[in-house]
Amino acid sequence: LRVTTFGESHGPAIGCVIDGCPPGIAIAPEDFVRDLERRATGRSRHTSQRHEADEIEILSGVYEGVTTGTPIALLIRNTDARSKDYSAIAQQFRPGHADYSYWQKYGIRDPRGGGRSSARETTMRVAAGVIAKKWLADRHGVRVQGWLAQLGDVTPKGFDAGVIDTNPFFWPDAAQVIELEAFMDALRKSGDSVGAKVIVEATGVPPGWGEPVYGKLSAELGAAMLSINAVKGVEIGDGFDVVAQHGSTHRDLMRPEGFESNHAGGILGGISTGQPVRASIAFKPTSSLRLPAPTLDVQGNEVDIVTTGRHDPCVGIRATPICEAMMALVLMDQALRHRAQCGDVGEVSPRIP
Numbered sequence: 001l002r003v004t005t006f007g008e009s010h011g012p013a014i015g016c017v018i019d020g021c022p023p024g025i026a027i028a029p030e031d032f033v034r035d036l037e038r039r040a041t042g043r044s045r046h047t048s049q050r051h052e053a054d055e056i057e058i059l060s061g062v063y064e065g066v067t068t069g070t071p072i073a074l075l076i077r078n079t080d081a082r083s084k085d086y087s088a089i090a091q092q093f094r095p096g097h098a099d100y101s102y103w104q105k106y107g108i109r110d111p112r113g114g115g116r117s118s119a120r121e122t123t124m125r126v127a128a129g130v131i132a133k134k135w136l137a138d139r140h141g142v143r144v145q146g147w148l149a150q151l152g153d154v155t156p157k158g159f160d161a162g163v164i165d166t167n168p169f170f171w172p173d174a175a176q177v178i179e180l181e182a183f184m185d186a187l188r189k190s191g192d193s194v195g196a197k198v199i200v201e202a203t204g205v206p207p208g209w210g211e212p213v214y215g216k217l218s219a220e221l222g223a224a225m226l227s228i229n230a231v232k233g234v235e236i237g238d239g240f241d242v243v244a245q246h247g248s249t250h251r252d253l254m255r256p257e258g259f260e261s262n263h264a265g266g267i268l269g270g271i272s273t274g275q276p277v278r279a280s281i282a283f284k285p286t287s288s289l290r291l292p293a294p295t296l297d298v299q300g301n302e303v304d305i306v307t308t309g310r311h312d313p314c315v316g317i318r319a320t321p322i323c324e325a326m327m328a329l330v331l332m333d334q335a336l337r338h339r340a341q342c343g344d345v346g347e348v349s350p351r352i353p
Protein backbone atom coordinates (compact mmCIF):
# COMPACT_ATOMS: atom_id res chain seq x y z
CA LEU A 1 0.00 0.00 0.00
CA ARG A 2 1.37 3.42 -0.92
CA VAL A 3 -0.19 6.78 -0.13
CA THR A 4 1.00 10.09 -1.53
CA THR A 5 -0.63 13.45 -0.97
CA PHE A 6 -0.55 16.70 -2.93
CA GLY A 7 -1.75 20.26 -2.61
CA GLU A 8 -1.14 23.35 -0.51
CA SER A 9 -3.19 24.79 2.33
CA HIS A 10 -4.04 27.85 0.21
CA GLY A 11 -3.94 26.22 -3.21
CA PRO A 12 -7.12 25.27 -5.09
CA ALA A 13 -7.32 21.74 -3.68
CA ILE A 14 -5.63 18.98 -1.71
CA GLY A 15 -5.65 15.31 -2.63
CA CYS A 16 -4.09 11.90 -2.36
CA VAL A 17 -3.42 8.81 -4.42
CA ILE A 18 -3.66 5.38 -2.79
CA ASP A 19 -1.85 2.64 -4.72
CA GLY A 20 -2.04 -1.07 -4.02
CA CYS A 21 -5.46 -1.16 -2.42
CA PRO A 22 -7.18 -4.54 -2.97
CA PRO A 23 -10.32 -4.64 -5.11
CA GLY A 24 -13.79 -5.17 -3.71
CA ILE A 25 -13.77 -2.78 -0.73
CA ALA A 26 -17.14 -1.00 -0.53
CA ILE A 27 -16.47 2.74 -0.29
CA ALA A 28 -18.64 5.82 -0.79
CA PRO A 29 -18.12 9.56 -0.14
CA GLU A 30 -20.31 9.27 3.01
CA ASP A 31 -17.77 6.89 4.57
CA PHE A 32 -15.26 9.73 4.88
CA VAL A 33 -17.53 12.19 6.67
CA ARG A 34 -17.12 11.05 10.27
CA ASP A 35 -13.32 11.03 10.44
CA LEU A 36 -12.91 14.16 8.31
CA GLU A 37 -15.27 16.00 10.67
CA ARG A 38 -13.35 14.72 13.70
CA ARG A 39 -10.12 16.19 12.27
CA ALA A 40 -11.50 19.37 10.69
CA THR A 41 -10.84 22.95 11.77
CA GLY A 42 -13.60 25.25 12.99
CA ARG A 43 -15.71 22.55 14.65
CA SER A 44 -15.07 23.89 18.18
CA ARG A 45 -13.71 27.17 19.57
CA HIS A 46 -10.54 25.36 20.66
CA THR A 47 -9.16 24.85 17.13
CA SER A 48 -8.38 27.02 14.09
CA GLN A 49 -11.46 28.94 12.94
CA ARG A 50 -10.92 28.20 9.25
CA HIS A 51 -14.18 26.71 7.96
CA GLU A 52 -13.66 24.08 5.31
CA ALA A 53 -16.41 21.72 4.16
CA ASP A 54 -13.79 18.99 3.59
CA GLU A 55 -16.02 17.23 1.07
CA ILE A 56 -14.41 14.23 -0.63
CA GLU A 57 -14.57 13.66 -4.37
CA ILE A 58 -13.58 10.14 -5.48
CA LEU A 59 -11.85 10.65 -8.83
CA SER A 60 -10.70 7.12 -9.63
CA GLY A 61 -10.26 3.57 -8.39
CA VAL A 62 -13.87 3.04 -7.30
CA TYR A 63 -16.60 1.70 -9.60
CA GLU A 64 -20.19 1.02 -8.63
CA GLY A 65 -19.33 1.53 -4.98
CA VAL A 66 -16.33 -0.78 -4.70
CA THR A 67 -12.59 -0.37 -5.14
CA THR A 68 -11.32 -1.75 -8.44
CA GLY A 69 -7.68 -2.38 -7.46
CA THR A 70 -6.49 0.59 -9.54
CA PRO A 71 -5.07 3.78 -7.95
CA ILE A 72 -7.66 5.57 -5.84
CA ALA A 73 -7.51 9.35 -6.22
CA LEU A 74 -9.32 11.51 -3.67
CA LEU A 75 -9.75 15.28 -3.87
CA ILE A 76 -10.93 18.03 -1.52
CA ARG A 77 -11.31 21.56 -2.86
CA ASN A 78 -10.14 24.35 -0.54
CA THR A 79 -12.97 26.81 -0.03
CA ASP A 80 -11.83 29.05 2.84
CA ALA A 81 -8.20 29.94 2.09
CA ARG A 82 -7.24 33.48 3.12
CA SER A 83 -3.70 34.09 1.90
CA LYS A 84 -3.73 37.74 2.97
CA ASP A 85 -3.39 36.51 6.58
CA TYR A 86 0.17 35.65 5.64
CA SER A 87 1.15 38.81 3.73
CA ALA A 88 2.73 40.41 6.82
CA ILE A 89 5.06 37.44 7.37
CA ALA A 90 5.61 36.41 3.75
CA GLN A 91 9.31 37.31 4.03
CA GLN A 92 9.84 36.37 7.70
CA PHE A 93 10.54 33.10 9.46
CA ARG A 94 8.28 31.98 12.32
CA PRO A 95 10.64 30.69 15.06
CA GLY A 96 10.00 26.96 15.51
CA HIS A 97 8.25 26.67 12.13
CA ALA A 98 9.24 24.72 9.02
CA ASP A 99 9.24 28.05 7.12
CA TYR A 100 12.97 28.25 7.78
CA SER A 101 14.06 24.74 6.79
CA TYR A 102 11.83 24.75 3.67
CA TRP A 103 13.53 27.99 2.64
CA GLN A 104 16.99 26.52 3.24
CA LYS A 105 16.10 23.48 1.16
CA TYR A 106 14.21 25.01 -1.77
CA GLY A 107 15.03 28.72 -1.72
CA ILE A 108 11.44 29.46 -2.66
CA ARG A 109 8.93 30.96 -0.27
CA ASP A 110 5.37 29.74 -0.92
CA PRO A 111 3.13 32.52 0.36
CA ARG A 112 0.02 30.32 0.35
CA GLY A 113 -0.36 29.72 4.09
CA GLY A 114 1.98 27.08 5.36
CA GLY A 115 1.81 25.43 1.92
CA ARG A 116 2.84 21.78 2.23
CA SER A 117 3.97 22.22 5.83
CA SER A 118 0.45 23.21 6.90
CA ALA A 119 -1.59 20.79 9.00
CA ARG A 120 -4.10 20.95 6.17
CA GLU A 121 -2.08 18.17 4.49
CA THR A 122 -3.18 15.76 7.23
CA THR A 123 -6.75 15.87 5.88
CA MET A 124 -5.77 13.47 3.11
CA ARG A 125 -4.04 11.08 5.49
CA VAL A 126 -7.30 10.82 7.41
CA ALA A 127 -9.18 10.24 4.14
CA ALA A 128 -6.81 7.44 3.10
CA GLY A 129 -7.02 6.03 6.62
CA VAL A 130 -10.79 5.66 6.29
CA ILE A 131 -10.28 3.02 3.59
CA ALA A 132 -7.62 1.24 5.67
CA LYS A 133 -9.83 1.27 8.78
CA LYS A 134 -12.71 -0.17 6.78
CA TRP A 135 -10.60 -2.95 5.27
CA LEU A 136 -9.04 -3.82 8.61
CA ALA A 137 -12.41 -3.94 10.35
CA ASP A 138 -14.26 -5.91 7.65
CA ARG A 139 -11.46 -8.31 6.88
CA HIS A 140 -9.74 -8.80 10.23
CA GLY A 141 -11.99 -7.32 12.92
CA VAL A 142 -9.26 -4.78 13.76
CA ARG A 143 -10.39 -1.57 15.44
CA VAL A 144 -8.17 1.51 15.76
CA GLN A 145 -8.95 4.05 18.49
CA GLY A 146 -6.98 7.06 19.66
CA TRP A 147 -7.43 9.56 22.47
CA LEU A 148 -5.71 12.62 23.89
CA ALA A 149 -3.53 11.42 26.75
CA GLN A 150 -2.02 14.78 27.77
CA LEU A 151 -2.78 18.44 27.06
CA GLY A 152 0.03 20.66 28.36
CA ASP A 153 0.53 19.28 31.85
CA VAL A 154 -3.03 17.96 32.27
CA THR A 155 -3.46 14.17 32.15
CA PRO A 156 -6.65 12.06 32.24
CA LYS A 157 -7.70 11.00 35.74
CA GLY A 158 -9.94 8.20 34.50
CA PHE A 159 -10.52 6.27 31.28
CA ASP A 160 -13.84 5.60 29.56
CA ALA A 161 -13.55 4.76 25.86
CA GLY A 162 -17.23 5.62 25.46
CA VAL A 163 -16.70 9.34 26.09
CA ILE A 164 -13.71 9.95 23.77
CA ASP A 165 -15.89 11.01 20.85
CA THR A 166 -18.34 13.02 22.95
CA ASN A 167 -16.02 16.00 23.59
CA PRO A 168 -13.90 18.21 21.30
CA PHE A 169 -10.63 17.04 22.91
CA PHE A 170 -10.96 13.27 22.39
CA TRP A 171 -10.49 13.12 26.15
CA PRO A 172 -11.26 9.83 27.93
CA ASP A 173 -12.49 11.39 31.21
CA ALA A 174 -15.72 13.40 30.79
CA ALA A 175 -15.42 14.94 34.27
CA GLN A 176 -12.32 16.90 33.19
CA VAL A 177 -13.74 18.48 30.04
CA ILE A 178 -14.76 21.70 31.84
CA GLU A 179 -11.21 22.05 33.18
CA LEU A 180 -9.82 21.59 29.64
CA GLU A 181 -12.24 24.17 28.21
CA ALA A 182 -11.05 26.72 30.78
CA PHE A 183 -7.41 25.81 30.14
CA MET A 184 -7.80 26.28 26.38
CA ASP A 185 -9.81 29.52 26.73
CA ALA A 186 -7.05 31.03 28.89
CA LEU A 187 -4.34 29.77 26.53
CA ARG A 188 -6.08 31.21 23.48
CA LYS A 189 -6.50 34.58 25.20
CA SER A 190 -2.81 34.60 26.13
CA GLY A 191 -1.80 34.18 22.46
CA ASP A 192 0.42 31.23 23.33
CA SER A 193 0.23 27.52 22.37
CA VAL A 194 0.87 24.19 24.05
CA GLY A 195 1.92 20.63 23.21
CA ALA A 196 -0.02 17.41 23.61
CA LYS A 197 0.24 13.63 23.63
CA VAL A 198 -2.00 11.24 21.69
CA ILE A 199 -2.23 7.51 22.36
CA VAL A 200 -3.51 5.24 19.62
CA GLU A 201 -4.32 1.59 20.04
CA ALA A 202 -5.34 -1.12 17.57
CA THR A 203 -7.23 -4.11 18.94
CA GLY A 204 -7.85 -7.36 17.10
CA VAL A 205 -4.48 -7.32 15.30
CA PRO A 206 -3.54 -10.97 14.74
CA PRO A 207 -0.04 -12.19 15.59
CA GLY A 208 2.46 -12.12 12.74
CA TRP A 209 2.14 -8.68 11.13
CA GLY A 210 5.43 -6.87 10.64
CA GLU A 211 8.81 -7.89 9.34
CA PRO A 212 11.67 -8.96 11.60
CA VAL A 213 14.45 -6.62 10.45
CA TYR A 214 13.95 -3.95 7.78
CA GLY A 215 10.20 -3.56 7.95
CA LYS A 216 9.58 -3.85 11.67
CA LEU A 217 6.02 -2.91 12.59
CA SER A 218 7.42 -0.66 15.33
CA ALA A 219 9.81 1.09 12.90
CA GLU A 220 7.09 1.62 10.31
CA LEU A 221 4.73 3.00 12.95
CA GLY A 222 7.48 5.29 14.19
CA ALA A 223 8.20 6.61 10.70
CA ALA A 224 4.50 7.04 9.94
CA MET A 225 3.82 9.00 13.12
CA LEU A 226 6.97 11.10 12.78
CA SER A 227 5.86 12.07 9.27
CA ILE A 228 2.87 13.94 10.76
CA ASN A 229 3.43 17.70 11.14
CA ALA A 230 4.58 18.81 14.60
CA VAL A 231 5.39 15.30 15.89
CA LYS A 232 8.57 15.24 17.95
CA GLY A 233 8.39 11.84 19.63
CA VAL A 234 6.86 8.37 19.31
CA GLU A 235 6.85 5.59 21.86
CA ILE A 236 5.74 1.98 21.40
CA GLY A 237 4.23 0.33 24.47
CA ASP A 238 6.03 1.58 27.57
CA GLY A 239 8.42 3.55 25.35
CA PHE A 240 11.01 5.57 27.26
CA ASP A 241 9.70 4.25 30.58
CA VAL A 242 11.53 0.97 29.80
CA VAL A 243 14.80 2.69 30.66
CA ALA A 244 14.08 2.46 34.40
CA GLN A 245 12.31 -0.91 34.29
CA HIS A 246 13.71 -4.31 35.25
CA GLY A 247 13.32 -7.25 32.89
CA SER A 248 11.36 -9.08 35.56
CA THR A 249 8.62 -6.45 35.44
CA HIS A 250 8.85 -5.50 31.76
CA ARG A 251 8.39 -9.01 30.35
CA ASP A 252 4.77 -9.78 29.51
CA LEU A 253 4.04 -13.20 30.99
CA MET A 254 2.14 -15.68 28.82
CA ARG A 255 -0.64 -17.81 30.32
CA PRO A 256 -3.09 -20.12 28.56
CA GLU A 257 -5.78 -17.53 29.28
CA GLY A 258 -3.74 -14.67 27.83
CA PHE A 259 -0.85 -12.27 28.32
CA GLU A 260 -0.69 -10.83 31.84
CA SER A 261 0.41 -7.34 30.73
CA ASN A 262 1.30 -5.36 27.60
CA HIS A 263 4.51 -3.42 28.28
CA ALA A 264 5.65 -4.33 24.75
CA GLY A 265 2.76 -2.46 23.10
CA GLY A 266 1.73 -5.55 21.13
CA ILE A 267 5.00 -5.87 19.22
CA LEU A 268 7.96 -8.22 19.84
CA GLY A 269 10.91 -8.24 17.46
CA GLY A 270 9.04 -5.94 15.09
CA ILE A 271 6.14 -8.42 14.73
CA SER A 272 2.67 -8.19 16.25
CA THR A 273 1.93 -10.55 19.15
CA GLY A 274 -1.86 -10.50 18.97
CA GLN A 275 -2.08 -8.01 21.84
CA PRO A 276 -3.32 -4.44 21.29
CA VAL A 277 -0.74 -2.45 19.31
CA ARG A 278 -0.14 0.81 21.16
CA ALA A 279 1.80 3.97 20.26
CA SER A 280 2.11 7.32 22.08
CA ILE A 281 2.80 10.39 19.98
CA ALA A 282 4.16 13.77 21.20
CA PHE A 283 3.06 16.95 19.40
CA LYS A 284 5.02 20.16 19.85
CA PRO A 285 3.28 23.46 20.60
CA THR A 286 2.16 25.34 17.47
CA SER A 287 4.71 27.88 16.25
CA SER A 288 2.26 30.40 14.73
CA LEU A 289 1.76 32.68 17.75
CA ARG A 290 0.19 36.06 18.38
CA LEU A 291 3.02 36.76 20.86
CA PRO A 292 5.74 38.90 19.25
CA ALA A 293 9.27 37.48 19.05
CA PRO A 294 12.53 38.49 17.40
CA THR A 295 13.40 36.62 14.22
CA LEU A 296 15.09 36.96 10.82
CA ASP A 297 13.65 37.72 7.42
CA VAL A 298 14.77 36.07 4.17
CA GLN A 299 17.51 38.71 3.77
CA GLY A 300 18.87 37.94 7.24
CA ASN A 301 17.64 41.20 8.81
CA GLU A 302 16.51 41.16 12.43
CA VAL A 303 12.76 41.78 12.63
CA ASP A 304 9.91 41.26 15.10
CA ILE A 305 7.30 38.72 14.09
CA VAL A 306 3.66 38.36 15.14
CA THR A 307 1.45 35.75 13.44
CA THR A 308 -2.17 36.75 13.05
CA GLY A 309 -4.83 34.71 11.25
CA ARG A 310 -6.48 31.42 12.15
CA HIS A 311 -4.29 28.99 14.06
CA ASP A 312 -4.62 26.13 16.50
CA PRO A 313 -3.47 26.90 20.05
CA CYS A 314 -2.84 23.14 20.31
CA VAL A 315 -2.48 21.08 17.13
CA GLY A 316 -2.56 17.94 19.26
CA ILE A 317 -6.32 18.38 19.79
CA ARG A 318 -7.10 17.57 16.16
CA ALA A 319 -4.38 14.96 15.92
CA THR A 320 -6.22 11.93 17.33
CA PRO A 321 -7.91 10.96 14.02
CA ILE A 322 -4.65 11.63 12.17
CA CYS A 323 -2.71 9.19 14.38
CA GLU A 324 -5.51 6.63 14.01
CA ALA A 325 -5.29 6.97 10.23
CA MET A 326 -1.51 6.50 10.18
CA MET A 327 -1.77 3.44 12.44
CA ALA A 328 -4.48 1.96 10.18
CA LEU A 329 -2.46 2.59 7.00
CA VAL A 330 0.67 0.95 8.46
CA LEU A 331 -1.32 -2.05 9.71
CA MET A 332 -3.07 -2.52 6.37
CA ASP A 333 0.26 -2.33 4.56
CA GLN A 334 1.80 -4.87 6.92
CA ALA A 335 -1.23 -7.16 6.63
CA LEU A 336 -0.94 -7.15 2.83
CA ARG A 337 2.81 -7.79 3.02
CA HIS A 338 2.25 -10.62 5.49
CA ARG A 339 -0.33 -12.16 3.15
CA ALA A 340 2.06 -11.83 0.21
CA GLN A 341 4.85 -13.66 2.02
CA CYS A 342 3.05 -16.12 4.26
CA GLY A 343 -0.41 -16.48 2.71
CA ASP A 344 -2.73 -17.85 5.36
CA VAL A 345 0.18 -19.36 7.26
CA GLY A 346 1.35 -17.51 10.32
CA GLU A 347 -1.30 -18.48 12.83
CA VAL A 348 0.53 -21.23 14.70
CA SER A 349 -0.17 -22.98 17.94
CA PRO A 350 -0.19 -21.98 20.72
CA ARG A 351 -1.97 -18.72 20.06
CA ILE A 352 -2.33 -16.73 23.26
CA PRO A 353 -5.78 -15.19 23.37
Ligand code: EPS
Binds near residue numbers: 121
Ligand atom coordinates in the same frame (compact mmCIF):
# COMPACT_ATOMS: atom_id res chain seq x y z
C1 EPS B 1 -2.41 26.00 9.77
C2 EPS B 1 -2.97 27.25 9.77
C3 EPS B 1 -4.41 27.45 9.55
C4 EPS B 1 -5.19 26.20 9.93
C5 EPS B 1 -4.59 25.05 9.12
C6 EPS B 1 -3.21 24.77 9.60
O1 EPS B 1 -4.69 27.63 8.20
P1 EPS B 1 -4.88 29.06 7.50
O2 EPS B 1 -3.65 29.82 7.80
O3 EPS B 1 -5.07 28.69 6.09
O4 EPS B 1 -6.11 29.68 8.10
O5 EPS B 1 -6.54 26.39 9.70
O6 EPS B 1 -5.32 23.87 9.22
C7 EPS B 1 -6.24 23.55 8.26
C8 EPS B 1 -6.72 24.39 7.39
C9 EPS B 1 -6.66 22.15 8.32
O7 EPS B 1 -7.58 21.76 7.58
O8 EPS B 1 -6.07 21.40 9.14
C10 EPS B 1 -0.98 25.82 9.92
O9 EPS B 1 -0.25 26.83 10.02
O10 EPS B 1 -0.51 24.66 9.98
